[in-house]
Amino acid sequence: MAEKLITNIYQEESAIHMLSVKVVQARNIPWADWMSNADCYVSIWLPTCTNRVLKTKTLSNTSDPKWDETFHFKICEKVQNLMHLSLHDEDVVSKNDLLYTVVFDVGKVPIGETMKTTFPLNPEGKESLDVEFTRKTLPAHPEKILTNSVLVSRSVSCLDVSVDKQKIPEHFQGKTIVLTVEDSCEKNNELVLDPGSDHIDPCTFHCIRKWDPELTVHLEGTNAEDADGLTKVPFNSLSVGKEERIELPAPPGRSLELNLKVEECTDKLDVRLGYDLCEDEKIFLQNRSKMVAAALKKVLKLDRDLEDHEVPVIAVTTTGGGTRAMTSLYGTLSGLKKMNLLDAVSYITGASGSTWCMSKLYEDPDWSQKDLTKPIKEARKSVTDSKRSAFSLDRLSFYREEMEKRAKMGYKASFTDLWGLLLESMYHDGLNDTKLSDQRKALNHGQNPLPLCLAMNVKDIEKTTLDFKEWCEFSPYEVGLLKYGAFIRAEDFGSQFFMGRLTKRLPESRLCYLQGLWSNIFSINLMDAWVAAVSSEHFWYRFTRDTVYNLDEEEFLAKKRAESGLETRLYEPTGVFSSTVKNILTNRPIDGEHHNFVRGLQIHKDYAKQKGFNSFKDTQLDQSPNQLTPFTDDLCLVDSAYYINASFPSLLREERKVDIILSFDYGLSGHFKSVEQTKSYCTNQKLPFPNIELSDADREHPKECHVFSDPEDPEAPVILHFPLVNDSFKKYKAPGVSRSHQELEDGVVHLNGMWSPYTLVKLTYSERNFDKLLNLAEYNVMNSEELILQALRDAIAHKQKSRNTGAN
Structure with missing residues (x-):
């Protein structure tokens, strides 16, 4: 496996430049208090060149401080070098005040010249900062780098x-x-x-x-x-x-x-840089395609075997929803199994509660080849049993011991780990030693669909999910940050990395800790909660965001602006009141931090031009590379439902070429919210996805299955969306089989209202309620058999036509 990790990257030779930065003076700095002028100093942060924040001396009680101090930096030409120049007012009594920050792309400085620049510090005033930049090439000191054109690994x-x-x-x-x-x-x-x-x-x-x-x-x-x-x-x-x-x-x-x-250190990286699928997944798809072809021939009653290019890639995607999602997914898979369609599925993706079902099933390497009665029976027992024992003194003592052991190993123990241990106690009979990499046994012959679980990386402080969010994908083969094209082996998640090298290997986590991570609903901040409740964030923006000005629009800087490079920006921090409100709104008091496997890797100067990076652009910080994930020590991974309660993004990777997505939404309300949010996301990221067109009748009375396609876009997958509704199930216990009068009560499934037995906070169901929900989910997919089969026929015909068109 390690030999495969260095694919999809290339080696470049990068020149090393000596950058000299002379902080000359500031002008017209206003009084910092009622007693005197400001006591100013300038700090310089260039994290691609040093961990240190350098600073000038402090000049006291002057509105026009003059420093004439020079600082030197060795910069790598191929890296995005973004310098932060911050003007501070020093205060010996209280915290130093940050007055202004200018962010400047030093790649704009011409080689061999001195660039004298005056940065305006207040577009409406006269405050300014004078800085001189000089850049010279060090011809005898080039550096070899490894890059995927987004991330750079240096020697x-x-x-x-x-x-x-x-x-x-x-x-x-x-x-x-x-x-x-x-x-x-x-x-x-x-x-x-x-x-x-x-x-x-x-x-x-x-x-x-x-x-x-x-x-x-x-x-x-x-x-x-x-x-x-x-x-x-x-x-x-x-x-x-x-x-x-x-x-x-x-x-x-x-x-x-x-x-x-x-x-x-060796140039052989332990982080795979590249947007392509790993070799193990490619091999899996080859094996799985044979099983899919055989299943389609049988279920569609084809008169010949499908050729490789005719076999569609079919995926199941699910939402979260705690115990409700776990139970419903068992029913969905049971329905697909009974229709002989489970063998036609290549991927199953999950988020939050649906991953609890997936984790349990994949303990058996041949689960989809067997009758699902046994795992459903086990799930029924775990869901209907009391959860009190999970909170007993003995169990709490066990949790403490487990977390202490984990901390001694080198992990960042958190409340998320405790949540994972609780899930294990509530839904698993005894200690579960299964690990994510163990699930490869269920894939080695292509005998089961490939499971993909999704989480979202956010900032633990200062930023909401509105400003920063990145998809993190988990498979039995790899864990990856999709935006950067950076992946590590599944067994290495949680270990410590620097610059793409594994620096400290930790034992692989038990799967329960990942279950806690995938359903980490506890790292919420008040801003996220507000937006989730009222779907509006604009009221709070004035408190949570700094004022930002584009200085390149200023006439005297525009004359010097290079054709390439990031914009020069001025950040004016919020005041004391707004800063306090911001900390209250954006702080995540209970977060789950994990060692960052892209730590130390730097951003390539052409990162913004790369298609893969733009396809997963989920943050307002893309033009501020120094604030992106490679420059942080830890990942803060949360439930993907903070943004979209669905697991589509893994299937939208161009390399997976998914043709049909069976979308199962296990929410109690907003039956189309997951697909509509995904459509909006895809529109913003320019990813192919069909339009979600619904009539008033569809919204008022959703059916068991709705088909969305885009004939004008051959790259867009066909979406068959299955909301969790109790429609014809009220009258039919199986497709075409009416209920008797005595069986009508079995068709009454209470999915609406705060008194529903299936709300998110319900961890325990009665046996009757478990059976009703399971049967409903199974029925809904089986009642849509003809729609599914027709979509399969169309997908095969489309692939045949595309091949013939290409041949002509």
């Missing part, structure tokens, strides 16, 4: 720091050595010289090679600024591959000897 060095326990001077025993490499992934580490330990684990730092990082060492409890007790070692002073020794002075007595070894 990385690894430094190991260790100590020989036998050579520790007595006065160092029990002490802690503090190690810092500010321009590294880890930043800080410690060597604890425990005399009772048999072995002292080494510390490791991973750094971008061209950043010229430096190791700083001092003894804990001593002044880190004291030169007598401080050791600094530049990486470039060490020989690659050779262990070298340094001494840490600590009078009185002998110095402590440290062993240092620098290695160049």
